[in-house]
Amino acid sequence: MRNTRRKICMNSNRVIPVLAATVVALLIAAVALTFVLMKNPVPEPSPVRPPPAAPPTPRVAETVVEIEPAKPSEPAAANQSARPKPAVQPQTQPAPISENAPAEQAGIGRIGILVGQATATGADGGVRVLSPESRVFLNDRIETQKGGRIRIMLDDGTVIEQGEMSVLVLDQYVCCQSPPSDSAFAARIVKGLCRFITGLITKLNPDRFSVKTGMATIGIRGCDVAIRSGPAGDSIYVLDLGGNEKVRVALSADEGTESPFQTVIDKPGTALDLGSGVSSMRAAKAGTSDKPMAAPRPMTQEEVRSLLSEVSPYPPAKHDLMPGASESVLRLKAPASVPKQE
Numbered sequence: 001m002r003n004t005r006r007k008i009c010m011n012s013n014r015v016i017p018v019l020a021a022t023v024v025a026l027l028i029a030a031v032a033l034t035f036v037l038m039k040n041p042v043p044e045p046s047p048v049r050p051p052p053a054a055p056p057t058p059r060v061a062e063t064v065v066e067i068e069p070a071k072p073s074e075p076a077a078a079n080q081s082a083r084p085k086p087a088v089q090p091q092t093q094p095a096p097i098s099e100n101a102p103a104e105q106a107g108i109g110r111i112g113i114l115v116g117q118a119t120a121t122g123a124d125g126g127v128r129v130l131s132p133e134s135r136v137f138l139n140d141r142i143e144t145q146k147g148g149r150i151r152i153m154l155d156d157g158t159v160i161e162q163g164e165m166s167v168l169v170l171d172q173y174v175c176c177q178s179p180p181s182d183s184a185f186a187a188r189i190v191k192g193l194c195r196f197i198t199g200l201i202t203k204l205n206p207d208r209f210s211v212k213t214g215m216a217t218i219g220i221r222g223c224d225v226a227i228r229s230g231p232a233g234d235s236i237y238v239l240d241l242g243g244n245e246k247v248r249v250a251l252s253a254d255e256g257t258e259s260p261f262q263t264v265i266d267k268p269g270t271a272l273d274l275g276s277g278v279s280s281m282r283a284a285k286a287g288t289s290d291k292p293m294a295a296p297r298p299m300t301q302e303e304v305r306s307l308l309s310e311v312s313p314y315p316p317a318k319h320d321l322m323p324g325a326s327e328s329v330l331r332l333k334a335p336a337s338v339p340k341q342e
Contacts, residue, residue, distance in 0.1 A: 108155055113151040150162045158200075196211060
């Protein structure tokens with residue numbers, strides 16, 4: 001027993017120093033490692049980053065440079081003012097039409113009533129389809145289609161009506177109160193039936209309102225006249241006259257000459273037919289005959305009704321026909337859209 005205890009004590013005395021030395025060695029190694037790590041720390045791994053995006057392509061800015069011309073007395077100031085300025089697009093707006101604008105630009109009237117279809121061919125050859133309130137212009141060629149009738153209200157109060165398949169050209173239009181002698185109106189009937197109720201122009205200058213056909217020139221003074229022109233000849237119908245006004249009809253002569261064959265109509269409800277004397281009038285123009293034009297004749301009520309129903313875009317029942325001694329005196333009620341003449 002005692003021997004065993006001695007052996008154990010001897011072994012313990014040997015193991016304890018070894019363990020103590022081992023612990024001390026481990027502590028020294030740990031302290032040394034700590035010192036090394038503190039002096040030379042291990043770097044952390046850098047995070048993985050995506051490759052940088054390509055830089056955007058720079059845009060080339062367009063700059064408009066406006067340089068004002070230098071003044072002789074201020075050359076330095078002019079050089080300093082030469083700085084880039086932003087480009088400004090000019091605004092292209094149509095110039096407003098003034099009251100004194102020419103007839104070619106402002107127009108000379110409008111469409112009051114339209115039945116069926118009608119067109120206007122301008123001086124530039126452009127064709128416009130007309131509708132109520134459409135403007136009409138100087139040198140317009142106005143044409144109605146089959147079944148079409150139209151009323152044109154000119155700016156001076158003149159009213160023009162066209163029957164179907166008619167062609168009218170507005171050659172001249174001037175309404176000027178200062179001086180009134182400059183006022184004038186001229187039109188040509190190429191074919192068909194047209195009616196004219198005069199306005200202010202005949203009051204300002206009674207001698208300058210005329211309508212031409214293929215055979216004659218009709219001078220109109222303050223009245224209501226219908227004119228038919230066709231291959232067989234012309235017919236002039238004086239429906240109404242104001243006061244002492246008259247209608248003068250002259251056979252068309254060569255330009256610059258005055259026709260010797262003229263007639264004057266001074267009674268309302270009178271018609272003048274040129275068709276029956278076409279050959280004789282052509283002979284008169286050629287100088288081979290001196291036969292005058294045919295005499296005017298009275299119109300019947302039925303003829304007036306038929307004429308108005310053919311040319312007017314409103315019913316003929318609105319007209320009050322008052323027969324006189326010869327059943328040719330005509331009194332017309334002014335249409336609602338006809339301007340009142342003072």
